[in-house]
Every structure is written in structure tokens, then in C-alpha cells.
Amino acid sequence: MTLLDVTDLRTHFFTRAGVARAVDGVSFSLAPGEILGLVGESGSGKSVTGFSLIGLVDPPGRIAGGSIRFDGQELVGMAPDRLRALRGRRIAMVFQDPQATLNPVLTIGTQMALALQAHGRVTDRAAADRATAMLTRVGIPEAATRLNNYPHEFSGGMRQRVAIAMALLNGPDLIVADEPTTALDVSIQAQILAEMKALARDSGTALIWISHDLATVSSLADRVLVMYAGRIVESGPVGAVLRAPLHPYTRGLLDSLPAMAQPGQRLAQIPGSAPSLLALPQGCPFAPRCAHADAACTAPPPRVERADRHALCHHPLAP
Amino acid sequence: MTDIVAATALTRRFDPHLSIGDRIAAAFGARVETRAVHAVTDVSFTIRSNETLGLVGESGCGKSTLGRLVAGILGPTSGSIAIDGAPVMRRGRKTTTRIQTVFQDPFASLNPRRRIDATISEGPIAHGLVTRAAAPAFVADWLARVGLDPAVATRFPHQFSGGQRQRVAIARALAMKPDILVCDEPVASLDVSIQAQVLNLFLDLRAALGLTCLFISHDLSVVRHVSDRVAIMYLGRIVEIGPAALVYAAPRHPYTQGLLDSVPKLRLDADAVGFRPIAGELPSPLSPPSGCAFHPRCPRATDLCRRERPELAAHGATDVACHYA
Numbered sequence: 001m002t003l004l005d006v007t008d009l010r011t012h013f014f015t016r017a018g019v020a021r022a023v024d025g026v027s028f029s030l031a032p033g034e035i036l037g038l039v040g041e042s043g044s045g046k047s048v049t050g051f052s053l054i055g056l057v058d059p060p061g062r063i064a065g066g067s068i069r070f071d072g073q074e075l076v077g078m079a080p081d082r083l084r085a086l087r088g089r090r091i092a093m094v095f096q097d098p099q100a101t102l103n104p105v106l107t108i109g110t111q112m113a114l115a116l117q118a119h120g121r122v123t124d125r126a127a128a129d130r131a132t133a134m135l136t137r138v139g140i141p142e143a144a145t146r147l148n149n150y151p152h153e154f155s156g157g158m159r160q161r162v163a164i165a166m167a168l169l170n171g172p173d174l175i176v177a178d179e180p181t182t183a184l185d186v187s188i189q190a191q192i193l194a195e196m197k198a199l200a201r202d203s204g205t206a207l208i209w210i211s212h213d214l215a216t217v218s219s220l221a222d223r224v225l226v227m228y229a230g231r232i233v234e235s236g237p238v239g240a241v242l243r244a245p246l247h248p249y250t251r252g253l254l255d256s257l258p259a260m261a262q263p264g265q266r267l268a269q270i271p272g273s274a275p276s277l278l279a280l281p282q283g284c285p286f287a288p289r290c291a292h293a294d295a296a297c298t299a300p301p302p303r304v305e306r307a308d309r310h311a312l313c314h315h316p317l318a319p
Numbered sequence: 320m321t322d323i324v325a326a327t328a329l330t331r332r333f334d335p336h337l338s339i340g341d342r343i344a345a346a347f348g349a350r351v352e353t354r355a356v357h358a359v360t361d362v363s364f365t366i367r368s369n370e371t372l373g374l375v376g377e378s379g380c381g382k383s384t385l386g387r388l389v390a391g392i393l394g395p396t397s398g399s400i401a402i403d404g405a406p407v408m409r410r411g412r413k414t415t416t417r418i419q420t421v422f423q424d425p426f427a428s429l430n431p432r433r434r435i436d437a438t439i440s441e442g443p444i445a446h447g448l449v450t451r452a453a454a455p456a457f458v459a460d461w462l463a464r465v466g467l468d469p470a471v472a473t474r475f476p477h478q479f480s481g482g483q484r485q486r487v488a489i490a491r492a493l494a495m496k497p498d499i500l501v502c503d504e505p506v507a508s509l510d511v512s513i514q515a516q517v518l519n520l521f522l523d524l525r526a527a528l529g530l531t532c533l534f535i536s537h538d539l540s541v542v543r544h545v546s547d548r549v550a551i552m553y554l555g556r557i558v559e560i561g562p563a564a565l566v567y568a569a570p571r572h573p574y575t576q577g578l579l580d581s582v583p584k585l586r587l588d589a590d591a592v593g594f595r596p597i598a599g600e601l602p603s604p605l606s607p608p609s610g611c612a613f614h615p616r617c618p619r620a621t622d623l624c625r626r627e628r629p630e631l632a633a634h635g636a637t638d639v640a641c642h643y644a
Contacts, residue, residue: 041510155600156378185377185537190581190596212510215583242585256515258544259585263563266522267544269515273480 003173003206004030004053009066009076011045011052020277022048022061024230032173033204035197037221037238039214039253043274045230046210050176053208054093055083071173089119092167096179098159102151108135108162109147115169134165138195157188164192171203178210193220214253218242226250229275229285236309244318246304246311249286284314292317323531324366324418324499328398329388331359331381354605358384360555361398363631366499371525371532373546373563375539375578379601381555383503386535390420390501402499416446419497423504425484429476429491436472439491448496461490466520482513486520493524499531506541518544539582543567551575554612555604561637571639573617611642619643 011023023045030036040046051057053068055075068075070091075083087093095101103111112131116122122130128147135143138161151159160180167175177196181189197220200207211217217224217238224241226234226249234247245251254260255268272289275281281288287297292315301312333356337345345351359381366372376382387393389400391413400407402417422428429438439461440454449457459469465486476484485505492500505521506514522545525532536542542549543563550560551572559572570576577597599616602608610628614620623642631640 041512157600185601186539186578186581187377187597188600190583191598193583194596213583214511215585218585219583253511254585256511257585258515258518258540261544263544263546264522266519267515269519270512271516273482273513274510 001031002029003032003034003071005067005069006053007067007069009049009052009068010064011048011057011061012064013061015060015278018278021230021280022277023052025066026227026230026232027066028225028232028235030174030206030208032206033200034223035200035207035209035221037217037224038208038210038227039212039217039224040227041212041253041274043229043277044227046227047178049227050093050178050208050210053174053176054087054091055080056093085119088115088172089170090172091174091176092170092172094160094163094167094175094177094180096182098156098163099151101163102159104151107148107150108154112147112166112169115166119170130169131165134168135162137168137199138162138165139191140165157184157192160184160188160192161195164196168199168205172205174206174208176208176210179212180209181216182211182213189216196220214242214257215259226253229280230277231285231312233286233313234309234311236306240309246306246309246316247286247313248290248292248315248317250311251317252289284312321368322365323368323403324389324533325401325404326362326364326389326398327401329359329362329385329395329400330357330397331384331388331393332357332396352605356604357555357607358604359388359395362555362557363398364550364557364560366531366533368531369529370547371534371545373542373549374533374535374552375537375542375549376552377537377578377601379554379604380552381604382535382537382552385552386420386501386503386533389533390418391415392420416442416495417497418499418501419492419495420501420503421485421488421492421505423507425481425488425508426476428488429484431476434473434475435479435487438476438487439472439494442491442495446495448494457494461494462487464493464524465490466516480513482509482517485509485517489517489520489524493528497530499533500525501533501535503535504537505534507536507538514541521545539567539579551578554602554607556612556640557631557638558613558640559637560631561635561639565636571634571637571644572613572641573619573643574613577616611640 007027009023009026013020013022026049038046052063063076109128109131113124113127116127116130131147132143140146140161181192199205209221221238224238225232228249234250252270261267270289275285283298284301287293296314301314304311304313304316335352341351345353374382388395391407394408394411402415407415436458439458443449444451444454458472462469462472467486506517509517534545546563549563549566550557553574559575570579580595581597597616608615610626611624614624629640629642631638634644
């Protein structure tokens with residue numbers, strides 16, 4: 001059973017300088033309760049993929065093609081009011097910077113009540129009870145009194161918990177989380193990761209975790225998608241992919257990590273930097289940085305399938 | 320190896336700037352913050368010649384303030400910092416160019432309205448390390464050494480990517496021919512593949528120039544990679560300091576242990592993962608807890624910890640500030 005089925009999604013930005021294909025033919029699916037890690041570097045299209053799922057792509061960007069089926073309903077081209085009814089209720093989003101996503105002039109309690117009342121008739125009393133329960137669940141002490149606080153009265157880690165509690169309010173089937181712990185300290189990040197994992201397990205909420213951090217994804221996700229220049233270049237169960245990547249880019253990312261090298265030794269580095277989306281190389285976009293690239297790589301890379309994994313590469317690595 | 324940098328009882332407090340209006344309001348009982356922030360308290364350490372000391376801690380622990388004190392950017396409230404016995408600060412002014420800094424955010428640390436050749440050569444010209452006439456060749460040389468095309472010298476910062484800007488910032492710092500480099504989160508804002516490139520550049524230049532470094536980061540794996548010794552800070556004080564290999568393999572302070580357990584590890588096997596996060600959050604430096612500052616979050620805390628602050632004491636090769644180390 002699948003909850004979300006994304007097929008050949010294309011989100012393009014029509015700028016004066018040309019068309020930036022930020023998401024260019026992305027397909028994946030997600031089961032209820034599954035945690036999917038979406039990994040990539042800046043500009044790889046991972047956040048735009050997340051925004052596309054919840055219909056938050058602003059001009060000059062728009063979904064130029066493909067399909068997003070959520071629980072049987074097609075989201076691409078859905079009327080804005082129907083999408084709005086889904087968003088926040090069945091699909092929720094947690095953003096990187098809770099400072100920017102919480103309203104600074106409303107108390108947490110008011111904001112949470114609004115989020116509940118937008119999707120149904122809920123009394124203020126019932127809304128406060130539900131908000132308190134959610135804040136307690138994400139580890140905020142004395143939740144009932146904290147409802148009267150404004151966002152600035154919370155620390156960064158607590159604010160992110162509030163944002164997660166708000167995402168959980170309506171019991172969504174899917175949470176899209178865009179770098180939710182990047183701005184937090186490691187000890188706070190560990191607390192939130194532990195809570196998110198327990199949450200997906202206990203409530204059956206599916207989670208798309210967008211991150212640049214392979215280590216975080218490896219300890220949280222069931223499956224991982226690796227994005228590069230708007231495409232998913234590799235996907236599969238997280239352990240299998242990280243143990244023996246098929247795509248040279250995934251291998252390169254892993255080898256760049258200090259944890260993979262002897263202290264003090266030079267790190268294996270990927271040369272160059274990510275290409276501009278406005279001037280992608282012919283064929284495989286990773287070819288100019290790839291040690292395995294040859295003449296074949298000027299043609300679009302084929303899709304290589306290995307059991308429950310896939311990669312887009314002319315020269316996939318071993319297994 | 321001889322000690323080159325010596326910090327002695329460094330303390331830095333930030334007092335709130337109260338306007339007359341604030342003072343009057345406070346006198347009438349308004350809620351005005353009059354308490355001082357104790358950013359760094361009684362920190363002593365040495366860095367040996369050609370050594371890299373890693374400094375780790377979470378936001379608000381005072382690691383950046385400590386870096387600024389060491390670099391002579393900020394003056395200490397009390398205590399001193401010396402290079403080869405000579406004080407870095409005298410009457411509130413920095414007295415030496417032997418120590419330079421690379422900052423975290425290359426978007427903020429480079430003047431956006433100045434071409435990078437001017438940014439790199441300004442210090443060396445002002446201090447007579449190079450003449451104005453020789454500056455273009457000098458800049459070209461430094462750009463080449465940090466892996467940039469010398470032809471980019473006339474560009475402005477916005478024409479560079481984050482990784483390239485950090486290379487410019489490194490060139491600017493090293494062009495002053497320092498013996499000591501303070502790196503304050505130099506790779507925190509970079510993508511993984513770019514971070515590896517900049518770390519490699521750092522390792523190469525450190526070896527080529529025989530630099531002594533204070534390397535500040537919240538990223539434990541980066542610090543492990545570049546450091547000979549490592550210091551862990553909590554709420555303005557060093558709680559553990561020792562050889563990097565030893566501190567990482569056998570941490571003695573409960574905070575260091577908790578921090579190391581909190582770091583997501585790259586899981587290459589499929590077993591279930593248990594996080595062991597440290598409970599609670601960093602207390603406010605406006606009102607640090609009594610006794611050991613870590614006691615409210617510490618699983619091993621006792622009455623002694625609530626009452627008495629443990630001093631940093633030697634346990635083998637590491638110094639640890641814990642009653643139960």
C-alpha cells in the first residue's frame with residue numbers, strides 16, 4: 001500500500017536567464033509510517049521537491065509536469081482551496097527555521113488553535129487541550145502554561161519542537177521536514193531525532209526528511225534518495241545504499257566525510273562544485289566531477305536497477 | 320614541543336548597556352535585564368607550537384568569544400593571553416599580527432563592496448609586509464596557494480561561491496604571515512563536498528606553513544579530524560581537555576560522553592538505532608547553575624555537584640572538571 005506516489009515530477013523556474021529545472025523527473029513512492037531521507041547538497045532540488053509536494057512553489061517556479069498522487073488524489077493541478085484543506089491536516093510541513101515560520105506576535109496557544117480551527121469546528125477549550133497534549137508529546141515541559149508564551153520566549157530547540165507539535169496537531173498522514181535540525185545543537189538534534197523516530201513508529205505517520213547530512217539520515221530513515229542537479233541519482237534502503245553505493249556521487253559524498261578518514265589525513269574530495277541549473281552539462285550532470293566519466297557519459301545516464309535500489313549512471317559501482 | 324600560546328584565567332563578561340531611561344525604569348521596578356552574561360570564565364590552556372587545539376561546544380557555550388579573546392579581537396575582562404610570553408593585548412589594543420582569524424560566515428566576513436585583491440592586500444600593505452607596487456603579484460601568489468585562479472583578483476565577493484569565499488578568507492588571514500590561526504567554524508556553512516575541499520586546503524597549508532591553530536567547531540567529527548588536542552566547553556568553562564584520540568575514545572566528563580553519544584553516526588548496518596540524547600538544554604549564561612554547571616542535565620549528579628564546582632584536574636593525559644571523573 002502506498003500513501004504517496006510521485007511520478008516524473010518536474011518543477012521548473014522560468015527566470016529571465018533561462019529555465020532552471022530544479023526538479024527534473026523525480027519519481028518515488030512512500031508507504032504509511034515509512035521514513036524517507038532526501039539527501040543532497042545546496043541547489044540539488046531537495047527542498048523544491050518538498051515544496052512541490054505541498055503546493056508551495058511560488059512563481060517564477062511552477063510544476064511543469066508529472067504527477068503527485070497522495071492517498072489516491074492527484075495533487076498536481078488540484079484546486080487551491082482543496083489543496084489548502086489537505087495541507088496542515090493530512091500533509092504537514094516542518095521548516096528549517098522555526099523563527100521564521102512561527103508568527104512572532106501571536107502566542108503559541110493562539111497559533112495552534114488557529115491551525116486546528118482552520119480544519120474543523122473546534123472549541124477554544126478543546127483546541128487548548130489538544131495543543132497541550134501535542135506539546136507534551138514533543139517534550140515541552142509545563143505545556144499548559146507554555147501555551148501563553150510567544151515564540152521569542154522559547155529557545156531554538158524548543159521552538160523547533162513547537163513547530164513539530166503544530167505539524168502533528170491534525171494527525172497528518174505525511175510530514176515533510178526540510179532540514180528541521182540543521183540549525184540546532186547536536187544534543188538537541190539527538191532529542192528531536194529520537195522523538196521523530198518514535199512518532200513515525202507509534203502513529204504510522206510517514207515522514208520525508210530532507211537533509212544534507214548523511215549521518216542524520218542514516219540513523220533515522222528507512223530509505224534514502226540522493227539528489228543531484230534536480231534528479232534522484234540513487235535510491236534504496238539506507239543501509240544498503242551507504243554500505244555500497246551504486247552512484248559515484250553517493251560514494252564521493254560518503255568519502256568526503258571526516259568520519260570516513262584517518263584523523264589528520266587528507267579527505268577524499270569530489271573536485272569542482274555543483275553545476276548551475278541554467279547550464280547543465282550534456283548527458284550525466286555529474287560527469288565533469290566524476291572519476292569514472294568517459295565518452296559514454298555525454299549521453300543521458302540509464303536507469304540501473306538492483307533489487308529494491310536504483311541509480312542513474314553509465315558506470316554504476318560494484319555490487 | 321614548546322608552548323606558543325598561553326591563556327591564563329581568561330574571563331569575559333558582557334555587561335548590559337543600560338541607558339538612563341533603562342536605569343530609571345529599573346529603579347522603579349521595571350523588568351530590565353541588568354545581569355551580566357558570563358561568556359567565558361576562568362579559562363586557562365596552552366597551545367604548543369605546530370599543534371592544533373580543537374575547541375568544541377554547543378551554541379552559547381562561549382567558544383566563539385574565547386576564540387575572539389585568543390585572537391585579540393576582544394579584550395578580556397580579566398586574565399591574559401600571551402604569545403611566546405608577550406601579551407596579545409595591551410591597553411585594549413592588539414599588539415601583534417602573529418595571530419589571525421578565519422571566520423564562520425564568508426558572506427559576512429568579506430566586505431561586499433571591495434574587490435578581493437584589496438581585501439587580501441590591505442593588511443599586509445598596512446603592516447609593511449609588501450609594497451603597494453608588489454601587491455598584485457603577492458595577491459596572485461596567495462590566490463594560487465588557496466586554489467583560486469589569480470585572474471579572479473579583481474572580482475567582488477558576490478561573484479564567488481561559499482567555498483571560494485572561504486578560500487579568499489583563508490588567503491586574507493594567511494597573507495599576514497601569522498604563526499597562529501584561529502579558525503571559528505570555518506566549514507560550518509559549506510556543503511559536504513566543498514567542506515572536504517576546504518578542510519584539505521587547511522591541512523595542506525597548515526603543514527606547509529607550520530601553523531599553530533585554534534580550531535573552533537560544533538562538529539565533533541571535523542574537530543576530531545584536524546585536532547591534536549581537544550577542549551570541550553560548557554557554559555563558559557573548559558570541562559575537559561586532552562589528546563584528541565584519548566578524549567574521543569574514552570571521554571571522562573559526562574558532558575563529553577553525552578555529546579559524543581548525541582552525534583548521529585553514519586550507520587552502515589541495518590540495526591535499530593538508539594539515540595542517547597543529553598536531557599534538557601544549555602542553561603542561561605545570565606544565571607549559571609550552582610556548583611557544577613552541568614549538574615541539572617547530568618545523570619550522575621549528586622549533592623556535592625550541586626554545591627561545589629569541580630576544578631579542572633589531571634586524570635592521566637586529560638584534564639577533567641568533574642567530581643566523579
